[in-house]
Amino acid sequence: MSRKFIPLSVPHLKGRELELVTHAVETEWVSTGGPFVNEFENNTAQYVNSKSAVSVQNGTSGLHIALQICGVTNDDEVIVPALTFIAAVNPVRYIGATPVFMDCDDSLCMDADKLSEFCVNECSFVNGKLVNNKTKKHIKALIVVHVFGNMGEMEKLMEVADRFNLTVIEDATEAIGTYYTEGQFKGRYAGTIGKVGVYSFNGNKIMTTGGGGMIVSDDEELLRKAKHLTTQAKSDELYYTHDEIGYNYRMTNLQAALGLAQLEQLERFIETKKQNYYLYQQLVKDIPGLSILNFNSRIRSNYWFYSLYVGDEYPLDRDQVIKFLASKQVQVRPIWGLINEQKPYLGSQSYQIERAKDYWSKVVNIPCSSNLGKEDVLYVIECLKNHR
Structure with missing residues (x-):
């Protein structure tokens, strides 16, 4: 038998990647400015049928911003999966909130039945808030991870979230291109069912920008807030006036050039x-x-x-x-x-x-x-x- 090395998951760069990256270099638009960033955001939103999108440096930063724009604070708890990459959970700690871990089902995604049992048996629903009986803290949000390109049971998960007023953030970092073919969410892409969705374009993903990610939502006010935060929260760009703590999270034009070719x-x-x-x-x-x-x-x-x-x-x-x-x-x-x-x-x-x-x-x-x-x-x- 052959002894050729077979890697686990590597990029496939056989399209217009070199052409578009070369154009970015030749025009000297290589940082977070440049036309490819906006174009990649628009094309990604169009592909997944989302109203808009905001680029970020990676999926982790996207989740960090998603939690912030959804109003999660250090007084809150967030339900997360136990079986996922740790980058799905670390952002909960970035903002000082507390994770509560949930089991998976046979799709490797969060077990919707156990989620419901936990909310009913281990929590109280008081004045529109789900309160953890053990910690007395408000459980504000739910991070659903679509593992390995699979998709969680979103009908059940959203029903639980709606019943207990939980904000759903979809970690679709592994699932761009995955969508429902039947049921309540037929035609809806992973990342577009909850309040906010996040994609990753890491080097081992199905499409890559080297690093990089994208936030999507149909709530354009939330995305306006996301763009504000990811570009250092400038309230006046000319005079460098900042109205809150922001982040240097925006994708570069070089990354976006690669992403456009990959998305094609x-x-x-x-x-x-x-x-x-x-x-x-x-x-x-x-x-x-x-x-x-x-x-x-x-x-x-x-x-x-x-x-x-x-x-x-x-x-x-x-x-x-x-x-x-x-x-x-x-x-x-x-x-x-x-x-x-x-x-x-x-x-x-x-x-x-x-x-x-x-x-x-x-x-x-x-x-x-x-x-x-x-x-x-x-x-x-x-x-x-x-x-x-």
Whole structure:
């Protein structure tokens, strides 16, 4: 068998990236000024059918701003998933608020049923506010993460949020291009159902600007506030007058140039990822103990990451699979460590974290780049079949 190195997830830069970045350099618009930033914001908003968008330096800064514009303060609590990348939760601490951790369902996204149980059994709804019975604090918001290009059960999650007056922030950093194909939110993209949505264009995402992210919302006043905060909160740009604490979070013209070229190719990337996903899923069926986790049947996923579930019947455990594939020049990774078990969050409140623990111990992400070839998929499968 070939010993060619197969990376987990790398950019696919075969469109107009060089042309647009070169134009930015030649015109000397390389910082946060320049026409590509506004164009990328407009094109992204148009793609996801949002009224408007505000660019940021990364998804983390986008979530930080989203919490602020939604009015979350250091007196509040925010319900967050235990199974996600820690960048989804750290912004809660940036503003001094307190996270409360929730379990996942079989989509790897937040368990809507447990969320409802927690709100009913562990909280009180007083004067339009959900109050945590344990801490006596106001639970102001809910961060829903659409994991690996999947999409949470937004009908149930929004019903709970509406019932208990929770502001929903969608962490769609892994899910640009994912949308519902049926139900109440048919045609609605990940990131456009809650109050505010955030995307990431990190180097390993389905489309990239190197770093970078985007905030979207149909509330244009919130986005005006977001743009104000991300550009150092200038109330008078000529005389450098600032009316509150702002941030240097705006995307650069160079990043936006890259993003425009990537967005043009996004649907093609999704189609390639879809084909490889189903090829993996079909071939893994012949290997006892292994399976590829499904995406929500009611969505068109962007198929960003593929989750290999290593069951007890397979002769290798998760860590042995990672080590073995690395020896075969195949880059894979475990799912993230549960955030409520990370040192900065020890002692934080969590509610019935059960499924997340199982998926943490059993899931391995396998190569999924949008330039992954059929022969690469076949090689990975052959390695898994001949695990020696």
